[in-house]
Amino acid sequence: xxxxxxxxxxxxxxxxxxxxxxxxxxxxxxxxxxxxxxxxxxxxxxxxxxxxxxxxxxxxxxxxxxxxxxxxxxxxxxxxxxxxxxxxxxxxxxxxxxxxxxxxxxxxxxxxxxxxxxxxxxxxxxxxxxxxxxxxxxxxxxxxxxxxxxxxxxxxxxxxxxxxxxxxxxxxxxxxxxxxxxxxxxxxxxxxxxxxxxxxxxxxxxxxxxxxxxxxxxxxxxxxxxxxxxxxxxxxxxxxxxxxxxxxxxxxxxxxxxxxxxxxxxxxxxxxxxxxxxxxxxxxxxxxxxxxxxxxxxxxxxxxxxxxxxxxxxxxxxx
Amino acid sequence: xxxxxxxxxxxxxxxxxxxxxxxxxxxxxxxxxxxxxxxxxxxxxxxxxxxxxxxxxxxxxxxxxxxxxxxxxxxxxxxxxxxxxxxxxxxxxxxxxxxxxxxxxxxxxxxxxxxxxxxxxxxxxxxxxxxxxxxxxxxxxxxxxxxxxxxxxxxxxxxxxxxxxxxxxxxxxxxxxxxxxxxxxxxxxxxxxxxxxxxxxxxxxxxxxxxxxxxxxxxxxxxxxxxxxxxxxxxxxxxxxxxxxxxxxxxxxxxxxxxxxxxxxxxxxxxxxxxxxxxxxxxxx
Numbered sequence: 001x002x003x004x005x006x007x008x009x010x011x012x013x014x015x016x017x018x019x020x021x022x023x024x025x026x027x028x029x030x031x032x033x034x035x036x037x038x039x040x041x042x043x044x045x046x047x048x049x050x051x052x053x054x055x056x057x058x059x060x061x062x063x064x065x066x067x068x069x070x071x072x073x074x075x076x077x078x079x080x081x082x083x084x085x086x087x088x089x090x091x092x093x094x095x096x097x098x099x100x101x102x103x104x105x106x107x108x109x110x111x112x113x114x115x116x117x118x119x120x121x122x123x124x125x126x127x128x129x130x131x132x133x134x135x136x137x138x139x140x141x142x143x144x145x146x147x148x149x150x151x152x153x154x155x156x157x158x159x160x161x162x163x164x165x166x167x168x169x170x171x172x173x174x175x176x177x178x179x180x181x182x183x184x185x186x187x188x189x190x191x192x193x194x195x196x197x198x199x200x201x202x203x204x205x206x207x208x209x210x211x212x213x214x215x216x217x218x219x220x221x222x223x224x225x226x227x228x229x230x231x232x233x234x235x236x237x238x239x240x241x242x243x244x245x246x247x248x249x250x251x252x253x254x255x256x257x258x259x260x261x262x263x264x265x266x267x268x269x270x271x272x273x274x275x276x277x278x279x280x281x282x283x284x285x286x287x288x289x290x291x292x293x294x295x296x297x298x299x300x301x302x303x304x305x306x307x308x309x310x311x312x313x314x315x316x317x318x319x
Numbered sequence: 320x321x322x323x324x325x326x327x328x329x330x331x332x333x334x335x336x337x338x339x340x341x342x343x344x345x346x347x348x349x350x351x352x353x354x355x356x357x358x359x360x361x362x363x364x365x366x367x368x369x370x371x372x373x374x375x376x377x378x379x380x381x382x383x384x385x386x387x388x389x390x391x392x393x394x395x396x397x398x399x400x401x402x403x404x405x406x407x408x409x410x411x412x413x414x415x416x417x418x419x420x421x422x423x424x425x426x427x428x429x430x431x432x433x434x435x436x437x438x439x440x441x442x443x444x445x446x447x448x449x450x451x452x453x454x455x456x457x458x459x460x461x462x463x464x465x466x467x468x469x470x471x472x473x474x475x476x477x478x479x480x481x482x483x484x485x486x487x488x489x490x491x492x493x494x495x496x497x498x499x500x501x502x503x504x505x506x507x508x509x510x511x512x513x514x515x516x517x518x519x520x521x522x523x524x525x526x527x528x529x530x531x532x533x534x535x536x537x538x539x540x541x542x543x544x545x546x547x548x549x550x551x552x553x554x555x556x557x558x559x560x561x562x563x564x565x566x567x568x569x570x571x572x573x574x575x576x577x578x579x580x581x582x583x584x585x586x587x588x589x590x591x592x593x594x595x596x597x598x599x600x601x602x603x604x
Contacts, residue, residue: 016436016439016440017439017443020436020437020439020440020441020443021443021444024440024441024444024452028452028455028456031456032455032456032457033457140581140584140585141577141581143580143584144577144578144580144581144584145573145576145577145580146532146535146536146539146552146555146573146576146580147536148535148536148539148552148555149555149569149572149573149576149577150573152555152558152559152562152569152573153570153573155562156562156566160562160563250445251445253445254444254445254446254447254448255445255447257445257447257451258447258536258539258540261540272448272451273451273540275455276454276455277541279455284452284455288444288448291444291448292440292443292444295443295444295445296443
């Protein structure tokens with residue numbers, strides 16, 4: 001019963017955050033300097049009667065609190081209006097491109113684990129050797145290099161010079177091989193930073209565990225070093241790593257914004273950039289709320305799964 | 320207290336080679352930014368079409384770009400934008416975050432609830448996305464990028480400062496000052512704020528690295544400083560079209576971003592080890 005109460009408290013806690021995101025999206029048009037209608041019109045110098053007509057059409061002639069109320073109610077119905085650029089419904093446009101972004105983020109996180117975890121383990125078990133130093137330098141470089149630059153370097157070597165991977169695009173939807181072929185370089189670019197973070201965390205977490213008394217006991221019992229590391233130490237070292245990895249999915253979704261632009265891939269990031277360039281505010285507003293929703297859901301699922309994995313966790317508001 | 324912290328930092332720099340390397344990298348780039356008019360061999364804006372796309376060589380050490388401009392000179396001038404935006408944006412973020420965190424942590428109750436819900440909302444959006452949205456509202460320019468990156472950093476400062484305030488305000492000396500009749504303003508500014516200094520210093524250093532990357536990303540997307548102002552991000556963007564024929568154009572500015580970010584990360588990691596082990600793992604994305 002307590003668990004249920006805990007989970008419902010956590011679920012309820014996301015409501016103000018989401019309402020905040022909706023408010024931020026609403027304010028995007030109103031906080032921009034100048035008249036909102038002119039903001040929507042961009043550089044086009046429309047005659048006054050057209051401006052007034054548009055003001056009425058978008059409901060911008062009503063008081064701000066009424067506009068806000070209408071906007072919140074529309075968002076609750078999943079209605080973000082129509083894109084100014086494509087005239088399609090904002091939500092259907094988001095749902096059309098989102099699978100590309102989600103797929104990219106998931107593959108990137110999987111790659112990050114596959115690269116980061118072994119690298120961190122090797123580094124910890126051979127600490128202060130040349131291998132450790134090399135792995136730490138790689139991790140530091142991975143954390144420090146800008147992802148859009150790494151994307152260009154990977155494109156240079158694996159597309160331009162060798163021709164192994166395509167330069168741009170997302171591939172043919174009905175052909176999984178083509179999809180994966182187009183996905184690999186963008187996913188690898190996104191994964192490098194996360195892999196570096198996972199590797200650093202695995203190293204420090206494993207080194208800390210390897211100093212504990214129970215590890216000494218395991219060694220004293222005569223267990224092989226392999227068994228000590230993998231069976232006793234790694235299991236406990238994984239707890240903070242799992243936290244980082246699950247939070248990474250949310251952040252990796254954020255990283256897709258720039259990477260999709262470099263690889264000219266369809267997705268939520270590309271949609272956001274296009275909306276900004278075209279001043280397509282309804283589309284941008286919808287994307288902001290959708291992004292916040294994704295992030296909140298990822299965090300919520302992580303928290304709830306944790307609650308069942310580790311019952312010591314309670315969802316009380318931070319002191 | 321500040322003297323003790325400086326002593327600790329100096330001792331750590333002497334014994335920790337990684338932190339020393341970070342410190343040297345930061346000093347190198349700061350010197351480059353300050354003395355760029357004297358250090359750059361050519362005018363960073365001067366175009367010379369006959370020399371366009373020259374590969375690195377004796378005359379132009381890092382080659383020239385599509386307009387025949389010297390890449391080394393543009394990189395040296397670009398360091399000004401990166402470092403200025405990095406430091407000022409974090410300053411703006413710290414100022415806003417400190418104010419929000421102090422008020423939130425000190426007064427608690429409804430005001431704390433409201434501020435923290437705003438902070439939660441801003442934290443839901445990744446730094447780059449929040450900065451993009453703010454630049455979209457304000458329009459692309461160096462000043463707006465500074466504001467955007469600053470605001471997107473503020474929630475992280477608010478969270479850390481609030482946590483510090485909550486722990487410091489329970490201390491006996493704060494209760495004693497309160498009993499002696501110290502005003503709220505005095506309690507906050509004289510007794511609580513100085514105790515958050517260590518965490519602030521660590522977070523600020525690590526966030527400068529993040530701010531530089533965010534600025535470069537915005538410039539890369541064409542939403543930062545506008546042409547012909549040399550920024551590392553826009554230089555990489557300009558080099559994209561010449562990737563096949565003249566890869567040096569995007570390669571060198573990227574190496575610079577990596578080195579300066581590495582410098583702040585190494586220095587920040589060292590600071591964190593000595594000043595605030597609690598912040599371990601707080602390097603935001």
